[in-house]
Amino acid sequence: MDLGLKGKVALVLASSKGLGKAIALKYAEEGTNVMLASRNEVGLKETAEELTRQTGVEIGYCVCDLKIVEDIRSLVTETVARFGKIDVLINNSGGPPAGGFDAFGDEDWQHAFELNLLSYVRAIREVLPYMRKQQQGRIINITSSSIKQPIDNLILSNTFRTGIIGLAKSLSQELANDGILINTVGPGRISTERTAELDEIKAQKLALSSDQVKAQAESNIPLGRYGEPEEFAKTVVFLGSGANTYITGQMILVDGGMTKAF
Ligand SMILES: NC(=O)c1ccc[n+]([C@@H]2O[C@H](COP(=O)([O-])OP(=O)(O)OC[C@H]3O[C@@H](n4cnc5c(N)ncnc54)[C@H](OP(=O)(O)O)[C@@H]3O)[C@@H](O)[C@H]2O)c1
Structure with missing residues (x-):
């Protein structure tokens, strides 16, 4: 199957390591130029060099703290300045701390809101003008299996990840006419x-x-x-590709069957 990704541009957030890095590698293997982003410049540089060595594809990187709106703005501007467009946005971020209700005060709730929900809203807002102009785009939100079934001792994840579902479902209605498809993928235990x-x-x-x-x-x-990061990345890359022409507003788990909710 041709994923139609050659010559496309993917912006992958939180991608110095882990799931973001695995997703970036899969896109690069398909001939997609990738912009990496996270807070750690050394980690980003190493990852960019490693992926370029492995795939021969041009990989950029940009230091960005996803809690800072100006960082997200300049990341998107830099991506377009370097690669000319953005076809795919992979929204991803660091996970919130573990704990139950009594463990957290307002500051923790605010932090998790900014990192695990507001950063997704902000990144989408910044890429939309470019995707609308080209009348096509793919947005994938990385969340957690907590979008279908709460996880013990992870109340911050359970609360804010489900917000992404409401956001993505609403946007799937609003953006369809612009050829922009948006889906949410939740890892189980990768x-x-x-x-x-x-x-x-x-x-x-x-x-x-x-x-x-x-x-x-x-x-x-x-x-x-x-699961292995590569197994997770394959699903994300299919949904965020030209081969996906009719799936939007959906939430999909890659969890080896762990979650029993429908
Ligand atoms: N792995 C799983 O099985 C699993 C299951 C459920 C949910 N998740 C969620 O999926 C997401 C990715 O998970 P992972 O396993 O890949 O985690 P990970 O290995 O800890 O990687 C997290 C990434 O996020 C970046 N990051 C953290 N805070 C950031 C910030 N403020 N601004 C920009 N980048 C930031 C980190 O880079 P820097 O440190 O360089 O900034 C790193 O690249 C997390 O939200 C996690 O909670 C994962």
């Missing part, structure tokens, strides 16, 4: 630093080893293991 970190937190809480916590989690996944 092996990245974030998953390892959450397993470690749980292990300390339960006085177990992180291997025991991982084994316990895997026993609740019908496919019996954590």
Whole structure:
């Protein structure tokens, strides 16, 4: 199947490592120019060089703190200045801290709102004029399996990720006439630093080893293991490609069957 991605431009947020990096690599493998973004310049530079070495495709990077509106604005401006357009926006961000209701005050709620919901709104707002002008675009929001089933001890994720669903469903109605398709993809347990970190937190809480916590989690996944970032990235890249012509406003989990909600 031709994904129609050769010569396209993808802006992938939070992409110095983890899921964002895996998505950036998959786009580059399809001949798509990619702009990477995160806070850590050294990590970005290393990732950009690694992906260029692997694919031969031009990869740009831009330091951007997704909590800062001016950073998002200049990221989008720089992407267009360098590559001439934006065909795909991958909205992604760092995860909010683990904890239940009693663990967080206003500052934590505000922080998670800005990072895990408002940054998505802002990035979409900035890319829309370019996508509307070319009357086509793909927007994919990376969230969590908490969009379908709340996760214990992750109340900030459970609250703000579901906001993305309302946002994306509304936008799918508003943007269809401009040829812009928007979808949301939720990872279950995909092996990245974030998953390892959450397993470690749980292990300390339960006085177990992180291997025991991982084994316990895997026993609740019908496919019996954590997913690989590449497996997650493949779904994202299909939805955010020219091969996807009729899916918009949907939420899809890549979770090995872990979530039992319809
Ligand atoms: N992996 C999973 O199984 C899983 C499951 C459910 C949900 N998720 C969610 O999916 C998202 C990505 O997960 P991951 O596993 O790839 O996490 P990760 O390995 O921790 O990577 C997070 C990325 O976000 C960037 N980032 C963090 N804060 C940022 C900020 N303020 N501005 C710009 N970039 C920022 C980091 O780069 P810098 O440090 O360089 O800024 C890094 O590139 C997270 O929101 C996570 O909670 C993941």
